[in-house]
Amino acid sequence: MPRHPRSLTDTEKLDWLRLLRSEGVGPITFFHLVRFYGSAAKALEALPELARRSGRRQPIRLAKREEAERELAAVARAGATLLGWLEPAYPVPLAAIEDAPPLVTLRGDPALLARRTIAIVGARNASANGRSFAETLARELGKIGFVVASGLARGIDGAAHKGALATGTVAALAGGIDICYPPEHRALHEAIAAEGALLAELPPGTEPLARHFPRRNRIISGLAEGVVVVEAALRSGSLITARMALEQGREVFAVPGSPLDPRCHGTNNLIRQGAALTESADDVLRGLGARGMPAQALALTAALAEPALDPLPAPDEDDAGKAREIVIERLSPSPTPVDEVVRQTELAPALVASALLELELAGRIERHPGNKVARLGT
Amino acid sequence: MPRHPRSLTDTEKLDWLRLLRSEGVGPITFFHLVRFYGSAAKALEALPELARRSGRRQPIRLAKREEAERELAAVARAGATLLGWLEPAYPVPLAAIEDAPPLVTLRGDPALLARRTIAIVGARNASANGRSFAETLARELGKIGFVVASGLARGIDGAAHKGALATGTVAALAGGIDICYPPEHRALHEAIAAEGALLAELPPGTEPLARHFPRRNRIISGLAEGVVVVEAALRSGSLITARMALEQGREVFAVPGSPLDPRCHGTNNLIRQGAALTESADDVLRGLGARGMPAQALALTAALAEPALDPLPAPDEDDAGKAREIVIERLSPSPTPVDEVVRQTELAPALVASALLELELAGRIERHPGNKVARLGT
Numbered sequence: 001m002p003r004h005p006r007s008l009t010d011t012e013k014l015d016w017l018r019l020l021r022s023e024g025v026g027p028i029t030f031f032h033l034v035r036f037y038g039s040a041a042k043a044l045e046a047l048p049e050l051a052r053r054s055g056r057r058q059p060i061r062l063a064k065r066e067e068a069e070r071e072l073a074a075v076a077r078a079g080a081t082l083l084g085w086l087e088p089a090y091p092v093p094l095a096a097i098e099d100a101p102p103l104v105t106l107r108g109d110p111a112l113l114a115r116r117t118i119a120i121v122g123a124r125n126a127s128a129n130g131r132s133f134a135e136t137l138a139r140e141l142g143k144i145g146f147v148v149a150s151g152l153a154r155g156i157d158g159a160a161h162k163g164a165l166a167t168g169t170v171a172a173l174a175g176g177i178d179i180c181y182p183p184e185h186r187a188l189h190e191a192i193a194a195e196g197a198l199l200a201e202l203p204p205g206t207e208p209l210a211r212h213f214p215r216r217n218r219i220i221s222g223l224a225e226g227v228v229v230v231e232a233a234l235r236s237g238s239l240i241t242a243r244m245a246l247e248q249g250r251e252v253f254a255v256p257g258s259p260l261d262p263r264c265h266g267t268n269n270l271i272r273q274g275a276a277l278t279e280s281a282d283d284v285l286r287g288l289g290a291r292g293m294p295a296q297a298l299a300l301t302a303a304l305a306e307p308a309l310d311p312l313p314a315p316d317e318d319d320a321g322k323a324r325e326i327v328i329e330r331l332s333p334s335p336t337p338v339d340e341v342v343r344q345t346e347l348a349p350a351l352v353a354s355a356l357l358e359l360e361l362a363g364r365i366e367r368h369p370g371n372k373v374a375r376l377g378t
Numbered sequence: 379m380p381r382h383p384r385s386l387t388d389t390e391k392l393d394w395l396r397l398l399r400s401e402g403v404g405p406i407t408f409f410h411l412v413r414f415y416g417s418a419a420k421a422l423e424a425l426p427e428l429a430r431r432s433g434r435r436q437p438i439r440l441a442k443r444e445e446a447e448r449e450l451a452a453v454a455r456a457g458a459t460l461l462g463w464l465e466p467a468y469p470v471p472l473a474a475i476e477d478a479p480p481l482v483t484l485r486g487d488p489a490l491l492a493r494r495t496i497a498i499v500g501a502r503n504a505s506a507n508g509r510s511f512a513e514t515l516a517r518e519l520g521k522i523g524f525v526v527a528s529g530l531a532r533g534i535d536g537a538a539h540k541g542a543l544a545t546g547t548v549a550a551l552a553g554g555i556d557i558c559y560p561p562e563h564r565a566l567h568e569a570i571a572a573e574g575a576l577l578a579e580l581p582p583g584t585e586p587l588a589r590h591f592p593r594r595n596r597i598i599s600g601l602a603e604g605v606v607v608v609e610a611a612l613r614s615g616s617l618i619t620a621r622m623a624l625e626q627g628r629e630v631f632a633v634p635g636s637p638l639d640p641r642c643h644g645t646n647n648l649i650r651q652g653a654a655l656t657e658s659a660d661d662v663l664r665g666l667g668a669r670g671m672p673a674q675a676l677a678l679t680a681a682l683a684e685p686a687l688d689p690l691p692a693p694d695e696d697d698a699g700k701a702r703e704i705v706i707e708r709l710s711p712s713p714t715p716v717d718e719v720v721r722q723t724e725l726a727p728a729l730v731a732s733a734l735l736e737l738e739l740a741g742r743i744e745r746h747p748g749n750k751v752a753r754l755g756t
Binding site for chain 2: 257258259268279
């Protein structure tokens, strides 16, 4: 089902925001619910009964209209706007990822989100050489027309934003749109708001916590056709971004470095695993050329990969109850592809989807990338 | 045709040396002549007539018996011995290369030549980090049983020899066995003679000239199952060694480095072209494991790749004259595979081989790696 971009009405946006901020509703569940019930408004109506049926002890907590209105007001006060997944200005490559944020807060120039984008990420404790390389690479990529995305972190991220400030840069924040982190990047944060664009998934006022960073990283790679990793230790956050880029079908570029510097072990390892060895903007161009991923092709990928927004037929309540028990019985703590669940249970895909939705709202299962689900608890 | 290693008699060794030091006889021609005439002694007898027939203006200059005896005496004075390609102590991987030296001068421990060997080469103007890495890698490879080969040059080569001095190292020299180059490596040169092994292709007393180094490089890679390149600029000698290693069917390993250091551009480029990214001895082991090249397999390769030493039937002189003209007419300044010459001329392979031998002695053609020949002059 293609995504047909259109503006959301104020009411729709409020409904989307309420649904998204309701208990147990992450991006993937959000799209499942909207698909299942046909709209965020209808999903909000159905949610209490759906949650009850699934065996929750407590009633589900929905976000109130006033809470959503307060968030919209805070967004406006921050000089920002809320951008919905369906809207024309929402970045196409980001819309294509499985767990795209249904809503993002945007402060800055929306036109940047329509341009071809490369992400540059790397170590917070980067070497002087690493920073200098990142800044130069960002400048070179900017000169040939790319927007540079990064995460506004210390080290490589900051250097990349600086290098691309004049030509176009987008920063994905781990906290709210109005929270500057790290504090020493206040001036850079404001410069990007003025000349580039800031994006945030969480509500204004949210302080970034450790668990927010991997989710922020998926947005950085999601915005881009490719991710360049400049200096990264083994088991570092930048490698999570690289892994997400691969899962999202984006190209991964890695800058080599001395085996004697632990900050290069992660990037060298990426190269060993097949990432494109990158010494210059030319290498990035060549890498993109090899996979032929111009903006148009990306748009097509987005259209094919995105969750459909058509409502599914609601199953009979008895059938749903039985399906729920069959499905949970088959699941284990290790993530299983939903397709495999459908195949093994021999249930209709719509019935499995509905059962998973209910189990998710009951907190009995967890979604994983690659359309996989795992059982929680015992 | 398998190589059946055996000792050469003193007379045979003298004949080999005379043939090898005669005008216009390089390693490839040497093996062609011995194959064609059945022995070095018979080749020496036939050479003047063969050269005359081929259209040379001047009679060919053969090395005199006394010259060869003087060289043997100089070898002995240097505390060295002359090792022939057929002899059991001649290193098997080196015997397998197309242009193996028919004779090498050896000073040091011949037992090292029978052990599995890895070459480590790199920039003469290496960084402190590069030297330290090379020395550590050589030490680690030594610990797990490999002999380390290199070229005794400044920088990476010297560091590699130092690291492997205690466990076993072989240095291939560009000049004669008794010439220490560079002068600052005098102590290392003597330490390798005492604890390791020195090899030289050129006669004692020969000062190394620029044109000798690529030929020395083929010996370094020829001795080894794989070559590790540590720091190398673009268009540097170490890349010639890497290219030769590939032509010889050996594994190429390259150590990554910062794009900001030109001494890493060559190694990074090797990785881009498929060399194994190498940060440790483990990476070398894994790389060798992947291609499964234990010493036994190498011996087999050697047996299959080596030039046969059976005499070919000598063609009729008229036929030979005609073949020579047909062959030279087909050749051009760009190297052509000998197989292609045979196919296009529709001559018997032995006739083409004989014609090429004569043309080579007349200085009208040149041999290239991969069994190719090119026309010289107009």
